[in-house]
Amino acid sequence: MMEKVLSRSIRLICLGGVAFGVSTAYAQEMQTQNGQNQSGAVQQQAEAAAQTQPSSAMQRVEVTGSRIASPNAESPSPLQVLSAADIAASGATNLQQVLLENPTMGSPAISRTNSAFQTASVGVATVDLRNLGRSRTLVLVNGRRFVSGIPGEASVDLNSIPTDFIERVELLTGGASAAYGSDAVAGVINIITKRNFNGVMLDAQGGQSSKSDDLKRKFSATFGVSNDDGYLMGHLGFSRQGQVWSRDREASAVDQYSKMVLETGDPADAFTAVRPYYSSYAPQGRFFHDTGSYTYDANGKEIPWSTNGGAGGAGATGFNRSFYRSIAVPVDRYLFATNGELKINEKHRIFMEGTYASSKVSSTIEPFALGAENIYPTTGQVPAATLVNGALVKNPLVPQYLYDRISDTDGDGIPDYYFTRRLSEVGTRSSMADRDTFRFVTGLKGEFDAWKTWNYEVYGGYGQTKEAQQSTGQVNVLNFANALQAIPGENGGAPVCASADARAQGCVPINVFGYNSISPAALAYVTAPGSLLTSTTQKLVGGQVNSEIWDLPAGPLGVAAGFEWRKEYSSAVPDALTQAGLNAGNATPPTFGEFTVKEVFVETRVPLLKGIPFVKELSFLGAFRHGDYSSVGSANSWNAGFEWTVVDDVKLRGTRSLSTRAPNISELYQAPSQDFPSGLNDPCIGVTATSTGAYDALCRAAPGVAANIAANGKFTQTQADLQGISGYNRGNPNLAAEKGRSTTVGVVWTPRSIAPLKRFTFTADYFNIKIADAIVSTPRQFTLESCYNGSNPTFCQFITRRPAASGNNSAGSLQYIDTAVSNSGGLVTEGIDLTAAWNDRVGPGRLSTKLAYTYVKKGYTVPLPGAEADPFAGEVGAAKNKALFDIGYKWNQLSVSATMTYLGRSSLDDQFLAGFDLAPNSIKVGSRTYTDLQASWALTKQAELYFGMNNAFDQKAPPIITGLPGDSTGTETEAGTYDPIGRRWYAGIRVKL
Template sequence: MGRGVLNPLSVGAQHMLIKRKYLFGTTILAGVVALAAPAFAQSQLPGVTVQGQSDEAADQLSDVVVTGSRIRRDPVNSPTPLIQVTGEQLQTTGQSTIIDYLATIPALSNSLVPSDTTGSGLNDGGLSFANLRSLGTGRTLVLVDGRRHVGAAQGNLAVDVDSIPRLLIENIEIVTGGASSVYGADAVSGVLNFTLRRDFEGLEIDANYGMINQDGQANKRISALGGINLLDDRLNLYAFAEYEDIDMVESMDIDWLRDSRALVGIDADPTNAPNDGMLDSAVFSGLTTLSRPRWGQTTLANSQQPSPLNDPDVPLASCTALTSANCYSLDPLKTYVYEGSTARLANFGQRIGNTGSNRTLNIGGDGENPSRFGQDSRVPESTSSRYQVGANFAITENIALTAEYKYVEEDTFDIAQPTFFDIFLSDSTYAANWTNPIRATSQFDLRLDNAYLPANVRTAIQTNTVTNYTANTATPGTPATTTARAWARHSMFGPDRSQDNHREVERYVIGLNGGFDQLAFIKNINWDLSYVNGEARNQNIERGVDVQRFALAADAVVDTAGAVNGRPGEIVCRAKLIQATSGDLDDYFRGGLLTDSVEGTRALNECVPLNVFGAGNQSEAALAYVDAAITVTHVNQQEQAVGAVSGQLWDFWGAGAIGVAVGAEWRREYTEGVGRSATTGDRLLFLNTGADFLGAEYESEEWFAELSLPLIRDSWLGEYAEVSGSYRAFDYTTAGDGDVYGVNFVYRPIRDITFKASLNTSFRAPNLGENFSPFSQTFANGYVDPCATLNIAAQNTEIRTNRIANCQALLNQYNSANGTALAYDFAGTTATNTDDFNPIYSSGIAGVTGGNSNLRPEESESFTFSVALEPRMFPNLQLILDYYEIEITDVISSVSAQTMSNLCVNGPTLDPQTCGLLFRNDPTAGREFYLGAASGDPIGGFIQSSINYAALQTRGLDFTLRYSLDTEEAFGWNLGRFNYSLGGLWLIEQKQFLDPANAASFTELSSGVFYPRVRMTSSLTWVPNDTWSVNWSVDWQTAQDSARIRDQMSNLDSRPYDTYDTGDFARHDFTVRANLRDDLSIRFGVVNAFDAEQPAYLGTTTYSNFDPYGTRFFVGLNYRPF
């Protein structure tokens, strides 16, 4: 058995077999019940059909190749569950893109729509990736006419489905279950096959204007397809062109984000009494925050009085060091905001939230909407041009040539979270004739003689004192000694970080295919040879700031003598004044002096003073000086050559001829990404810097075979039965060799009902990015330390016990390595919390992310069982039940710093794999044992990489009901025709096994946010005559748990009861279509007619399954002049 095959007798497989015995019976029972009560079934999207037809319809079809097999057969006998989406529906839907529509199909929930790929990653703004069964975009194989398509993101094979020409799409076939034995790697959860139109003749123009957000942002598209037949219809030539323009949607364009709603902490429980009867949180709207406004607020060093231990809303947090976050809690008497060149104490309005020493939220008063700065662009601005030309030529009766060329060009622009800085103000860290120290990418110091610092703020800092408090007991902490602390911290968001992306995709396909009646004992022979060459090119301009220039520019002073430019009283950069007089030009980034390097010298000579105190005070010259950009160009290349032949052997017992197919495949994947290192140069940038991806590739050689064996036909045992199998052996230059297989069974006892079952093993080879991407800088934002005493107390008993022991073990290692004697009460058992470990991370933690060349292939096993019912007693009724289960092992996953930190300490003992990638080396006073490292450390606080450590399991039941009613036939009076469909998914389980220390431990996602237990799409179309049709569609989802009550049994007052789940969600869409002439039709409608939106307490994260964009309208036309 090869390395890539799954052992069917594994523990997971045995569990699956037990489940199958249960589901086999219940699925049949559900089908029988559905015959008696057809109203209890699932519907389907307009234009979506599920494979399975009546015999009368099947008699009109010749044998064809359907997705899931290479053997030609009657589509009714397709061996796997098959969902089809028609090209017509893609044109007429109110959804603006292909992926937006596909993501409403329950089987494709959690596909990545443009809003999901905007703002958070690099080089991927606006990309669209299908995600079958929510198992990951890299585990869904996307084909075009059965052939591979080059991946869009660097080193990744996931296909941007919106790059596929819309008007050319005949249909999309969706197959659930592993299909690697037929199509090769990556078909772990299944296959999406885009089948394109052939032999098109004439001209078709389609145009659409659709709002993508209720504030008016829109998608404008025009498409054209022309074709002609020549040489007695032996030659067909076609050409396609499309232009699409999409407006940017920013956070403040979305009404519920403008409302600024959130679940806010209002009470903290004692460690030993987590359920004190007072709600710990409540939902508020209209929130603003003063924590980090654009261009900042300044807070003087202070200390907050800790609450009594029986109501510990405010913990003890003593101010002991300039850079300690404990010193800078927002305080109405210590926090200043800026208006023009002046400053005043901040207006806190109605302060919201009672927990923590730093309470940042208020209603009214000063501050900004917290939705604004998490992510600016929710949908990128983009323009796209797509072209495809092709030819289909019948060279002889038995040989045909296919050729096509596609070119796609797309430009996108999006804005991510702005740059952010903590600037420490004091006269204690450097002298007036020194350059200012840079502590980290987002931290540096300024002196109090800064030219732009308002005089009242300077005076307040100079006279500031701090009173720390004694430990809180049954009573609040009491004031201790008051100490002079001329310290302040200026916290700010600065210039935007943006990405300007230019993408190009080229794809060439050439193929020969043909057939002949018989060769020796093989009949109905069909053969196919094809070669595909695809290339995706991406140039991304990533814009941020030069941190060293920003720090030098912010350190502005008054040149009283005019030493720099001969103008006394001019505001200049301190570094230039030092250069003109005398002093220390230390380079805190490179070491040595600024004048020792080219970039340091340029930064010094070109320095323009920058006012960082208050929005609107920045000169264009200063912003231009600190601006920085890097340009990265990446390339994905793909080559695929496939040869296959299929035919029919003998018919031994009258059930039908044995079908066979054999073939071979060769494939090459290559990727590179260059420019990041060269354009970063010798600069300290607030950008994702790192090494270039200098190029990596792999090749694969694969051999495959299929066999179908009809068992009965028109027998007393039933109308038809067939068993079929497939096998593939592979050899990868990176992942090694192995094999996979599939077994299928089809049984139709009577014409009304068909049963299908399949068992498949599949594999996914590590992609080039997972294997070989170089280390680059990244940040862990919003990090929650799993060793914090308060966080430990909030866990269940098992994890709490493990974390207490493991965090103590980590602390022992830290003390041993650093010669320290730190001691913390991780259990929170002592009467005081002065010895608790409750770190405050005020900004993102720097680390690196990169590839892992030691990855193994992922392996999977899938099982499906289907019942298709078309009862003669109910004409025009179809009911389909498709059960599936998929298990994936050795899952390759990029583990975040947060996940690694949790995995490190959650198990019975420390996990060496994840703990070894984390570094608690922050040397800053008051931050010992924090995750992090010293400024300039090449690694930082963590190494984020992909590892084979996880497993995934999912089970579900697709259900589909379709019914058509002609009122004239049914009732004798003509009200037109009604077509109804209901299609949905009952998600039985969706498990993630993410704990390497405990293989049986899992997280159940089903019924959680993004994973509704049941999702259904209902469609009712009324066709009163040949001209008009009206459609009403509903996307309905059951309530999803935002927090599981079972996990909160010891703390039932943690939140209001109605915030434990989202409540049921329903989006209603209406479409009207009119065929005005034979050659002209128009369509118009409304999406999300009743403005359904996600619940307030989910915060500012957009959950695309809830439709974040409100009520919007669309209009389109289709014109076919000839």
Template sequence: MSKVTMRTASLATLAFALSAGAAWAQDQQAAPAPAEAESDAPPAPDIVVTGTRLRTGTFSTPTPVTAVTAAALETAAPGNLAEGLKQLPSIVPTGGQTAGGGTRAGGQNFLNLRGLGILRGLVLIDGRRYVPADPRLVTDINLIPQMLVERVDVVTGGASATYGSDAVGGVANFVLNRKLNGVRFTVSNGISQRGDNQEFKAAAAFGLNLGQIGHLVVGAEYYDNQPVSGDSRAFRVTAANQLRNPAGTPTLVTGNDLRTPFTPGGLIVNGAGGSTVNNALIRGRKFEVGGVLTPYDYGTLATNVGIANGTQNGGDGFRVSTGQEIVRPLKRRSIFAHADFALSDSVNLYLEGNYGWTLSNSQSSPTISTVSIARGNAFLAQVAPALVAQMTSLGVTGFTLNRLTTEAGPTYTGNENASLRGLVGLEGSLGKFNWDVSYQYGRNDNHSPMYNNLITANLTRAVNAVRDTSGNIVCADTLSTDPNRRAAAAGCVPFNPFGLGAPSPEALAYVMGTSVFDTRTEMQVAGANLSGDLFKLPAGPLGAAVGVEWRNAKAATTSDPISQGGGYRLVNQQNFFGEYTVKEVFGELNIPLLADKPLFRRLSANLAGRHTDYSASGGVNTWKVGLNWELGGGLKLRGTISRDIRAPNLEDLYATGRQNNITITDALTNRQYLAVPNLTFGNTALRPEKATTKVVGLVYQPEWLSGLSLAVDYYDIKIRDAIANIGGQTAVEQCNLANQASPLCAFVTRDTTNAVIGTRTSPINFSSQATSGVDFESQYRIDMRNGDRLTFRLLGNYTAHNRVSSPLITNPVDDVANLITQSIGSAQPRWRGTLFANYEGKVFGTTLQGRYIGGFTWDKTRVLGRDTDFNAIKPQFYVDGEVTARIRSFGGEQTLFLNVQNLLDHQPPYAPNPNGATPLPTDPNLYDQIGRMFRVGIRGRF
């Protein structure tokens, strides 16, 4: 046996030993070399490589492109390509089914390139914009026809001059297989080791020739994922988090059971109407079943004694982190069709259409409410006459009651999306030039009900219960001498809040309702492109591409009347309409400068420019200058500098006051307030933000070692006039720093006790953002003599910094490796890497995947020992795997697979997030929440 054969055999044996020892592995179609951005599958003729509008040539684009086959993504995350993409180091995990918290975008998947936010990345299908999911004009990856995706090209440099607005962080282009012949299918079933997170997926696609003139491809998919409840994992049951320290130092201390002062039968927060001392004498009691009063346990670290909000560790309060699911349910359906017809030897007609539907009905936190109870309340006299007598003797006329209302069931948020898209176009050749003219229309209809949403005014009326002249318990407002109050109270049913199960079904129906809003987001795109070689230069042909594009985007939202009046506890979406039109003209040149010279096997320049005119925010120019230098011996150097933009979207411009609930940490009162309503409004004075992107790197594919590819790229992105929301937690902090004299204090609402009871936010062009780092990618492929293949691939990212500066930030914080991000939204590790090891044999295959997430400082703004007793999270490493077996039957080939995610059942670290709608004990975007997950299935083709 030769040394080469011995080496490959040894490596194969090692791969099998690793998989056998772990008992799992994965089959991943070998990924393409990092320099060429090509799929293993035969590409369609004249395919355009993402990053340029020029046709594929012998020298690749200077813009770095990471290409990942759909097979590799499916192995990394069999249920959803988006989850596989979010494992790429250049994409910061954001959103999805395990994101947790909030009432928006439940189960939806968006891409966050470079940690610049989901609004600064562009998602394309075969180089075209896809249907936006909402007025932010972002693309939900769940709606893309995944069965026919051949590969995904991720451009990790600015691409606005090539593809238009929003490509500041980069582009993800989903390349579809439009030349499929035959039938492909996938069926899989999944379940976690703990018996939940059940998942079923079935998908199929077929392609056939339509005589001699055309080709048809159709694909469809069905996906169903069940929820994982909020108390089904040990790390969520205990609800660990950092709590305000009543002792003062350190400011925050570790608690193992974060709770807030609400109970199912009602808690007396504090008395009212009497002296401070006498008011305090009746507080701290809770109503049990039947209205029985017992002492309330404040646990430890309580900042909620005598106030309606605040936190405690343990005790009798409501454990906030178990109210929402660890995994939100998701149903997904899609169908896609593409047809080509040859009208002549040089003209081709193409038609494309797809429909996508998703549904995620997720559980929100149980209904909490704070109401005022008068001493003369008729229900109180029934259940607690001794308390009424005590209040009378003390001169206490009433009290504040915190109640957790669970009798009507949990609050559920619905998020249903139906996406429809149609595309028609002509393409052809004219001499040395290729041309394309197309029009597409797409729309997304979002239906968002919230079931069991509390109607706050109805509850206030219903708990104010008195007896009428006949002795019946009624709502006091129905007896008012004010006709307007009587009219508003029509239909009021008195609500008994004292004890679990006390309110009648009729009272629950009166105080609870279903808020609902419907949003239609539409986009039309028409464009024409021409590309080809103008003429030959000494070093090669001069390539050129020119084009024009017209887009119209609009969105309209209608909501129910109660929401329009701000009457619900949650959401209260207002009616909304926004529209703008975009006109663009663009061009690109690929200029060969030198060829076949010493140190210059090939040198070329790439130039691109685009002028964009927005009806809402004016004109703006973008450009790109790139250089490719092939030295020889397999070494290539590349670099680009570009001007990129993000224009304000429809929500940025026209938002009318959507409500989300946030957590506020307030230094003024030294308290933390949960579920604070925050209203977001648009700003029609916004301008496009501008970015300067620089990328320089090298690609090495040594001639002396076949199968090895290396790529390293340094990037630097600086954004000015960045659009950022001002308000919320930032407004509270800046107002406190200015001793309540800042203009931002107008964005904060406090009650008579100085507790924060509401905030607002609005976007302005007031900040700048800068990030830089290094991407690295390597692949080594060994083709064995027996036809088997062994492939190793490493993708990694080092982010040097990601910093937001503004006039409101005195000392900007580098939010890289900072878990509690101050500005960038999602936590971004400094180091992140993914390593694939794949063995592909004639019958059996196996793959292991390792995922590394670097360590974090919990909060860089806090000093350990003074501000917090915890401030570091260790690096984490996950292992996934798949084993496959190929069989041939029925004239085709089928592959049975067993896929295991989180092979070692690695549990998430303590990495608490005290912000957002629901404080959580770990970061659900970064760290696996499920534990070991099994999927079995079959993939096949005929």
């Protein structure tokens, strides 16, 4: 009985469209008002289903945020609903695309437009409520946890959930750990799948961008049968999103760098790009000697090095990395989903849910930029000769021009040289990732009588995500070192490797001097393909009961109680060379970790007053959860809230909660994982041998910095230095759980008693979330400042500078800046959500409008306890003002709609600006408004055609170029926030059989 009631309620909510900020009871009331948002055949199907339901369909409902099923249940926390019709109207192949339009969402940490340089998880789609981090947004499917799509994390990959199988999505903002457990610090996204469906629904779609890329193909079939004994549904789907190359957009076609990074001054110059600004790691190599450096021209002639860039991959003195980079990586998805229920008797049913998703993702970046320090990490110097029987024998591959200009720099009696070179012969660095997600849940639900009628549910589930990645473009540094040391062959023959052992293992001398100079045999000897295998598993068992156990004067007292046991495991195993650090990068050992948690919870809804002046209804809601983690021990969560219906048209609501989040496996156990940060300012720039600034003494203490000053008169960065910073992210096994205190207070106004406004709904909600002991990665700029201003010398261990190499202007430049997670001083956000919805008959058809607006008053992190707050509200990726406006009109068979997404003005990171003595908010990024359009035409009751355009007016992304904080490599903007692709169109057909 309970399941029938719930399924009917879901169908009524589907008819309501998006009822932003409106709870389930209001969604039911609005079912005939917002129906025009349903596209042709889908609308008629839903209307027919609704007409068959009896008037008692809303007897008992469970909503996101509460485990208690009750009449006209509503959430005391802000709840926004996204219907199947809204997802269909977006034309999205991925739920992430739709969710990111909601103003409560922050910029995603991972999407297909900002993940090409990810070591793992390329093309994954995650979401981030309130800009508090994806790990603090709990994604549920039908109220239960879903296995993570990223090794070591709790973040769900939305690629694994088919959009056409979704009935609705409920967004609950505010702490909800008491109801759902760890990770719900910022809120919950509960994805409700379809059920009780008869027939077959087919959907075929194709599209591309106005530049003829970003190819999109989609086909899905949703089918099901149902009767009084239960139902069984299934879904099969395929989608393809094609590649978008950086070289195919004018804004990102060539390497560039921010002028502000090169010369301080007028902030108005911040976005004046030095263009082109090609990489100095050129395919023909750059070779450093005692008094300078040289390279080769296109004819193989030795010429002095110049900073004037060349083109493509064969330019004389530069290399355009953007030619090989991507704005969006291609993703192919194969999806299968199913769910069903079977009636055992009138009071008990067995249910199941199953999902299988296979994603194939590829990424390509430029060929490897090799420096001598990658092969000889201690000295950064390559021997130009070998001692053979006590005699110095010159490497015959080393040009005489270079040999005559170098000296012994490390005191071993052998002349040395330093070089940089783009390994174009090795080819691009590419990876192919096969990612498979499997999840199965089954259980028993129903009701039993024990004093009162109790609803119950028990379930067990298993989920697993596996990723197998194969990569190319790296080299074996041991083999490369052997190949660099050559001697003449017997009787003056062709050069051979100096080491007899290496020769026995197939060593072939390598010639790095000049363009395309590496022979195929040498290439085969030094090439080192890589691999990465990851696995994430989730096991869970849970159960709950709920009932209304007493009839109080103001209404029935509702209670719920339950338990959950969960085990999470994750592993990431790179290939042997990577584990040993022998592929020109730092050693990356395998990562393994697991934890278990046992939890119990209780919840109550207490009606306090009813039917008195200005108190139509007043209820208290409370919940408590206790968890016992194998990793961090005990953790408690609670929430307390109220619902106050003042009069029929006005309702007040509020909650206060304590949410906990235990550290995930990556935060605890992650081995160093390589990253490529941007927008960093080295505090040692400009330091001289006698300068007395705040950083100068500690900067000069670094040998490489001192050598750079001796060579240049002051510490100077080259082009390669600016473009060559990397770093590693590390875990911390000593982390404790974080605690988030959340407050929300709001009002819902539904003026049904005012005739002109009877179809209008307005909500306003204040939110304040303060996370103590927040688990964060220490910002790299903060690490630099803390090290060199002497405030925290321990941070210096995370900084690696290039060695002091004679004749190499890169001496002392930043090579690696690592970061590790810790329990920080805190994380805070505060603001207001406003929503409004109205619809009515206008002319021959029906018009509907919806508006959602979020204003973030403040948001900041405290990197370490006692440190100054680092604000993020108002910075790129976290605009203070965001809005979404929908308008739709339906007239007979025609439906048209428009969605406008607004991102307010933002500024560059204040820590970055402070490095140039610029005030916070002094460098602004203008606002952007993106407009999406769709039209559909119902051919028959069973079929409709639809057409849409995303970013219809081709709004350009702001130029957040390389060297500025927030830049997504390869896009020259913040691709998680702004659209780097441009106008795109799609067309399709839906058929109900």
